[in-house]
Every structure is written in structure tokens, then in C-alpha cells.
Amino acid sequence: MVTTGLYAPRTAGLAVVGIPVAFEGPQGLPASWMGNLSASMGYDGTEPFVPGYDENDVFLEMVKTSTRGSIIDQTGIVRDISAELGPISTGNITFQTGVQYNGIVTFKWDAGCENANDEILYSFGYSQDGYKYVNFTFPDGAKNSTMNMWGGVMPVCFLWSNATAKNARGFPIGGTTYLAMESMTGSSMLTTLPSQSENPDVVYNNGTRISRVKCTPKLSWQVSLCVFDGRIMINCTKTDGNSVPALDTVGLDALEGYLTAILWSMARETDIALGRALLSTTVSPGKYQWDGLFGLIAQSLASVSTAGYFGTVTVETMGEPLRHVYITRMHPLIFGVILLTLVATMSLVHIILSRLQHSPFRRITFLTIANAVRGSWWDRELRGGCVLDEALLTEKHSAEVMFGVDAENLGNIGLAPNVYGVHETIELRVMR
Incomplete structure (x- = not known):
């Protein structure tokens, strides 16, 4: 009739969460001093805003550093990232398992990766000393070759975009990114890739693995009501957002472009530590691993933008963490109580009647x-x-x-x- 189990009381409360809010900095200071999400991207108040993704983009560097650390730690390539992301616990802002938070910013993302074997062509060539290299031809006829690239610290990966607009550093703004890659290591390193039958966008030819993929990443945001499961936010539903202050919508709307910009920025840098991690975990990635890499970038975007750097608010919560409790089955309990009460009542009535009758x-x-x-x-x-x-x-x-x-x-x-x-x-x- 009595067992033990877990129970979470429906207790109302308040919690502090990180949300990009719109506020103004001290008079006379440049926009970068405001502390807004959009200001850290380089927004100067002029609409429409398109980030420059340049050296002065503080937010770009923050997200890139977060992504780099996760890749080196191998947490983003080997683990699937949820399609819906929200704030995570940090050193300053923590969440309680099983508690519902009303009024947090969440994100939905999609890597949009698919096979590009029909659009990116390749051929083999050989140098005078017998070294084999691969020539890639992209949809616009642009050619790239792995010749003279052996021995680099980064994987040999070529990027091309069909975007019509680019920033000063050559990063595409929007569009679809095409990725062509040749494996630089042997089959013994392919520990995280699916089999060939499950990974048709990776071709094994002439002793070399060739990967050709195109991705059109998407990211959107909304104000949600979610439950924290101990690691991430789950069971999120969209709310009207009336419970939170004015949001930095300019910065939030600009986040989608960083999915592509982060990838291009990392690909153009010579980073020995990052390159060594990529060489051992993304040997010749197809759609399977490019999805994971874009998911890791999306996770970094979500965590950095909601970590409290760009504002905090107090939101309503419901519930408490699970606790161990005793659980009683009510039907047997009610039946037992009725029997005990009936016996006691009848005995008491019998005693009273016997007293009245002088028994x-x-x-x-x-x-x-x-x-x-x-x-x-x-x-x-x-x-x-x-x-x-x-x-x-x-x-x-x-x-x-x-x-x-x-x-x-x-x-x-x-x-x-x-x-x-x-x-x-x-x-x-x-x-x-």
C-alpha cells in the first residue's frame, strides 16, 4: 500500500536567466560599449543591419572560441545536437532539473546539408614525384586542387558559396555553402564515420575518400516556456513574450548568418590545436558530420548569446527538482481506513449502549x-x-x-x- 518514488512539487518561483535585452549605454560612448548583443556585432543603429564579421566583431570571436573548445574536446562531432536549443547552466546562471522556465529565448536550427556529388566534380592528378592529388570543380567552374597542400595543420577542405553578397573578408552573406574535402588519413582513423552504405556522400575511389556536401543552415529564435532536464531545455512551447522586457531583436535576427560565418572564419585560420582535433575526428565528413559541426556552432551561438553577457532578466518558474517521497495507493488506504473507523465506531457505540443499559x-x-x-x-x-x-x-x-x-x-x-x-x-x- 506504500511505496517510494520521485515527485516534483508544483511550486511557483522566480529565476534569473540570460537574455539579449535592448538598452542604451552611457552618453558619449561608442556603440561597442553598450553591452548589447547587436553592439558586440558592430551595430551602429543603422537599419538594415548586416554584420561585417570582421576583426572588430567581438561576438564572432566569442562564438568561435566556444566552438573551437568544443571541437577540441570532441563534444560536438560525436554527439547529436538537439534541433531546439536554449540557455544552459553557466558559472553565474544555473538551472534546476525538472523546473519549468517561462520567458526564455530558445533557438531552432537546421544545417540543411545534403549530397552534392552531382554539383561538385572531382578528378585525380599526379605530380612528378608520384604524389596523388585531387582537383575539385564547383558549380561556377571554379577549380581547387589539393596539390602542394599536403602536410598542412588543417584538413584539406574547400569552401564555395553561391551567395551574391560577401563581406570585406570574403565571407558569404546567406546562400548555400558547398564543401569539398579529401581524406588525409588512413581508414584506421575513420572511427566516427558511418559505413559507406550509410554515407553515400563520401566516395571511396583510388584509395582516397572524397566528400562533397552542400549546406544551407537556418536558425530562428522565439520566446518560450521550457523545462530544464539537467543538461538542456526540453518541451519548449512558444509564448507571447509579454513577460520579458524589450529584446535586442536586431542582434537576435542577425544570429543566423553566424552559422556560415563561423565555419568560413575557422576554415581560413591556421590553428594547430583545432586542426589536429579536426584531423582525427572529421577525417572526410559527409552530411552526418557536417550536421554535427553546424549543430555545435548553433549550440555555441545559443549558449553565448544567453549566458548573461548581453543582459539578464527575472522570469517566472514552476516546479522543483525531483525528490524521493513515499507514495500511498489511495484506494486500499481508503478501504483500510473505513474498516478501522467502522470497527472503532461500532465498538464505541456498543460501549455507550451497554453503559446506558447498565450492563x-x-x-x-x-x-x-x-x-x-x-x-x-x-x-x-x-x-x-x-x-x-x-x-x-x-x-x-x-x-x-x-x-x-x-x-x-x-x-x-x-x-x-x-x-x-x-x-x-x-x-x-x-x-x-
């Missing part, structure tokens, strides 16, 4: 039990004295008795001065 009461003692098993001798001896109280009964009557078959009345088993043993009497009756 005698006697404690359960030796005398009351003896009277219940009395015989002819007992009746003659007491002559109705059994109704006396115990003190008077003891004073008027005194006798040594035993329990057994009454010697004067063999048909009675009870207390008497002279008795036969029960077994002995039975044996005598059998003999007769």
Missing part, C-alpha cells in the same frame, strides 16, 4: 476467562458471584483448580478441583 463490564482477567469455561462445580461454588468485582470475588471464594476434564462431569472441559488430563480421557473413551 456489567469486567476486564479480561483470569477470572473472566475461567467463567467463560466454567462447569457444574464452578457454578455451584460461585452461586452467581461472578458478577462481583474482582476484589470481593477473591475475598469470598478461594480454591485450587486445574484445567481439564471435570472428574464430576466428564462431558465438560474447564476448571475444577479434580480433573483428568485431556489426552488421558480421550484414551479412556477409545478403550471403551
Whole structure:
């Protein structure tokens, strides 16, 4: 009827979360001092805003550093990233498992990666010393070759975009990014890739693995009500957003472009630590691993933008962390309580009625039990004295008795001065 289990009380409360809010900095200071998300991207108040993704883009560097650390730690390539992302616990802002948070910013992303074997062509070539290289031809006819690129610290990966607009550093703004890559390591390193049958966008030809993929990443944001499961936000539903202050919508709307910009920025840098991690975990990635890489970038975008760097707010919460409790089955409990209550009630009513009718009461003692098993001798001896109280009964009557078959009345088993043993009497009756 009683077991143990987990239970979370529906307790209302408040919590501080990180949200990109719109606020103004001190007068006379440049926009970069405001602390807004959009200001850290280089927004100067002029609409429409398109980030420059240049060296002065503080947010770009923050997200790139977060992504780089996760790749080196191998947390983003080997683990699937949820399609819906929200804030995560940090050193300053923590969330409680099982609690519902109302009014946080969440993000939905999609890498949009697919096979590009029909759009990116490749061919093999050989140098004078016998070194084999690969030539890639992109949809616009642009050619790239792995010749003279062996021994680099980064994987040999070529990027091309069909975007019509680019920034000063050559990063595409929007569009689809085409990725062509040749494996630089042997098959013994391919520990995180699906088999060839499950990964058709990776071609094994002439002892070399060739990967050709195109990706059109998407990212959107909304104000949501979510539950924290101990690692990420889950079961998110969109809310009206009236419970939060004015958001930095300019910065939030610009986040989508960083999915592509981060990838291009990392690909153009010479980073020994990052390159070594990529060489061992993204040997020749197809759609499977490019999805994971874009998911890792999306996770970094979500965590950095909601870590509290660009504003915090107080939101409503519901619930508490799970706790161990005792659980009672109500139907058996109700039935048991009714039975106990009924017995107690009937006993009490019986006692009251007996008192009203002046019925005698006697404690359960030796005398009351003896009277219940009395015989002819007992009746003659007491002559109705059994109704006396115990003190008077003891004073008027005194006798040594035993329990057994009454010697004067063999048909009675009870207390008497002279008795036969029960077994002995039975044996005598059998003999007769």
C-alpha cells in the first residue's frame, strides 16, 4: 500500500536567466560599449543591419572560441545536437532539473546539408614525384586542387558559396555553402564515420575518400516556456513574450548568418590545436558530420548569446527538482481506513449502549476467562458471584483448580478441583 518514488512539487518561483535585452549605454560612448548583443556585432543603429564579421566583431570571436573548445574536446562531432536549443547552466546562471522556465529565448536550427556529388566534380592528378592529388570543380567552374597542400595543420577542405553578397573578408552573406574535402588519413582513423552504405556522400575511389556536401543552415529564435532536464531545455512551447522586457531583436535576427560565418572564419585560420582535433575526428565528413559541426556552432551561438553577457532578466518558474517521497495507493488506504473507523465506531457505540443499559463490564482477567469455561462445580461454588468485582470475588471464594476434564462431569472441559488430563480421557473413551 506504500511505496517510494520521485515527485516534483508544483511550486511557483522566480529565476534569473540570460537574455539579449535592448538598452542604451552611457552618453558619449561608442556603440561597442553598450553591452548589447547587436553592439558586440558592430551595430551602429543603422537599419538594415548586416554584420561585417570582421576583426572588430567581438561576438564572432566569442562564438568561435566556444566552438573551437568544443571541437577540441570532441563534444560536438560525436554527439547529436538537439534541433531546439536554449540557455544552459553557466558559472553565474544555473538551472534546476525538472523546473519549468517561462520567458526564455530558445533557438531552432537546421544545417540543411545534403549530397552534392552531382554539383561538385572531382578528378585525380599526379605530380612528378608520384604524389596523388585531387582537383575539385564547383558549380561556377571554379577549380581547387589539393596539390602542394599536403602536410598542412588543417584538413584539406574547400569552401564555395553561391551567395551574391560577401563581406570585406570574403565571407558569404546567406546562400548555400558547398564543401569539398579529401581524406588525409588512413581508414584506421575513420572511427566516427558511418559505413559507406550509410554515407553515400563520401566516395571511396583510388584509395582516397572524397566528400562533397552542400549546406544551407537556418536558425530562428522565439520566446518560450521550457523545462530544464539537467543538461538542456526540453518541451519548449512558444509564448507571447509579454513577460520579458524589450529584446535586442536586431542582434537576435542577425544570429543566423553566424552559422556560415563561423565555419568560413575557422576554415581560413591556421590553428594547430583545432586542426589536429579536426584531423582525427572529421577525417572526410559527409552530411552526418557536417550536421554535427553546424549543430555545435548553433549550440555555441545559443549558449553565448544567453549566458548573461548581453543582459539578464527575472522570469517566472514552476516546479522543483525531483525528490524521493513515499507514495500511498489511495484506494486500499481508503478501504483500510473505513474498516478501522467502522470497527472503532461500532465498538464505541456498543460501549455507550451497554453503559446506558447498565450492563456489567469486567476486564479480561483470569477470572473472566475461567467463567467463560466454567462447569457444574464452578457454578455451584460461585452461586452467581461472578458478577462481583474482582476484589470481593477473591475475598469470598478461594480454591485450587486445574484445567481439564471435570472428574464430576466428564462431558465438560474447564476448571475444577479434580480433573483428568485431556489426552488421558480421550484414551479412556477409545478403550471403551
